[in-house]
Amino acid sequence: MIFQKKKTVSILIQDYVIRLAMTDKQTSGSIEIIEKVIPSGLIEEGQITDESGFYDFFKKLVEEWGIKKHKVRFFVPDSSVLMKPVSIPAGLKGTAISEHFMMETGQSIHFPFENPLIDVIRLDSQSRSEPDEVPGILFASPEEDVQTFTNVFEDVKLIPEAAEVKALALHRLLFSMNALDTSRTYLISDWSVNGLNITIFSNGIIDFMRYQPIETILGNWEIEQDGKQVHIRLPGDSFLYEQQLEDRITELERLMNFYRFSLHKGEKSVNELIISGDNPFLEWITEKVNERYEIPVQMIDHQRLLPHFQGMEAKHAALLGLFLKGATR
Numbered sequence: 228m229i230f231q232k233k234k235t236v237s238i239l240i241q242d243y244v245i246r247l248a249m250t251d252k253q254t255s256g257s258i259e260i261i262e263k264v265i266p267s268g269l270i271e272e273g274q275i276t277d278e279s280g281f282y283d284f285f286k287k288l289v290e291e292w293g294i295k296k297h298k299v300r301f302f303v304p305d306s307s308v309l310m311k312p313v314s315i316p317a318g319l320k321g322t323a324i325s326e327h328f329m330m331e332t333g334q335s336i337h338f339p340f341e342n343p344l345i346d347v348i349r350l351d352s353q354s355r356s357e358p359d360e361v362p363g364i365l366f367a368s369p370e371e372d373v374q375t376f377t378n379v380f381e382d383v384k385l386i387p388e389a390a391e392v393k394a395l396a397l398h399r400l401l402f403s404m405n406a407l408d409t410s411r412t413y414l415i416s417d418w419s420v421n422g423l424n425i426t427i428f429s430n431g432i433i434d435f436m437r438y439q440p441i442e443t444i445l446g447n448w449e450i451e452q453d454g455k456q457v458h459i460r461l462p463g464d465s466f467l468y469e470q471q472l473e474d475r476i477t478e479l480e481r482l483m484n485f486y487r488f489s490l491h492k493g494e495k496s497v498n499e500l501i502i503s504g505d506n507p508f509l510e511w512i513t514e515k516v517n518e519r520y521e522i523p524v525q526m527i528d529h530q531r532l533l534p535h536f537q538g539m540e541a542k543h544a545a546l547l548g549l550f551l552k553g554a555t556r
Contacts, residue, residue: 235299236248236249236292236294236297236299237299237549238300238302238546239545239546240265240270240273240302241273241419241420242420242421243267243445243459244263244265244459245263245265245285245288246262246542246546247261247294248543248549248550257537258550260455260539260546263288263452263457264450268280269284272306272422273305274304275376275379278379281379285383286382289385294385295384296384296385296386298388299385299388300388300390300550301387301390301391302390302391302392303368303373303391303393304368305438306422307369308366308367308392308436308438309339310366310436311364311365311367312363312364313336313363313365314361315362315363316360317358317359317360320349324349328347332345336365341369342369342370342371343370344368344369344373346365346366346367348363348366349361349363350364364432366392376390391552394415394417395433395548396547396548396549396552397417397527397545398426399548400527400547400548401415401527401548402431403535403548403551404532407431409431410430411429411498411499412427412430412434412498413497413499414426414486415427415501416502416503416504417503417545418504418505418508418509420445420505420506421443421445423438423439423440423441423475424436425437429495435486437482441471448461461507468508469511472511472512472515473515476515483496498523499522499524499525500520500522500524501524501525502524502525502526502527503527503541504544509528527544528541529541
């Protein structure tokens with residue numbers, strides 16, 4: 228008997244829009260992305276605030292998109308993720324690593340929330356010696372924040388497969404595009420309408436992560452459905468919002484200095500800035516960053532994506548990285 232392999236979809240949920248990536252049914256191998264406006268009050272800072280309302284909304288989408296019984300990958304809310312460098316007993320592998328740190332929670336390692344959901348990346352060195360410990364990167368989120376999404380997905384007959392940190396998806400995308408030199412240090416700033424996720428990768432490894440909200444009232448924005456796409460714009464005078472963005476651009480310098488002098492004692496610094504996201508002011512942000520900083524700046528926009536992903540825009544970057552999880556290109 229031949230069983231059909233369960234298909235996988237990738238989902239990104241912002242406070243104002245949900246995006247789905249899946250293999251195009253019409254064109255084998257290409258990627259289709261569908262967007263839908265999320266009604267206000269269902270999601271705040273990437274987290275479900277009205278579980279019943281979000282369930283009703285999402286159930287209709289699953290039927291509309293025809294994805295029932297598909298596996299689903301999704302992002303952990305940016306505002307929930309905590310990152311720590313850790314030392315891992317060399318003899319531990321696989322799930323034993325996360326189990327070890329769960330046992331250490333409240334003892335040798337502490338979190339600013341209860342019931343953490345933990346994932347650890349082991350960073351094995353090329354050394355021929357056998358150390359007692361190896362370095363690693365630990366990611367933790369409140370279990371409730373992830374479990375709420377998982378419950379809704381299961382209730383609408385989806386199969387949760389993976390919860391991903393957005394910064395890792397962006398790095399995966401950039402790596403697939405040959406946009407990174409593993410000998411350099413990159414600061415990736417991912418801008419949404421109401422949030423900024425800042426991540427520094429050095430020698431191909433995540434080294435720093437910080438989330439910052441951008442103060443704005445989503446009700447002041449025009450967020451409109453246009454077929455399978457969503458268009459976002461801020462009507463009227465944008466001066467106050469641009470001031471918010473200017474403050475965040477200034478913050479990049481403070482964080483780069485903190486990274487260079489406090490974390491690495493002046494021995495390591497950011498070599499290049501990468502800008503991504505679905506913020507409608509992304510080109511304006513890139514221009515301002517270029518004016519302010521002397522190091523190279525690149526924006527992941529449709530032109531940068533075109534040789535690798537036809538028809539994709541800047542707002543699709545993180546979702547493309549999630550879609551590539553486990554894939555080969």
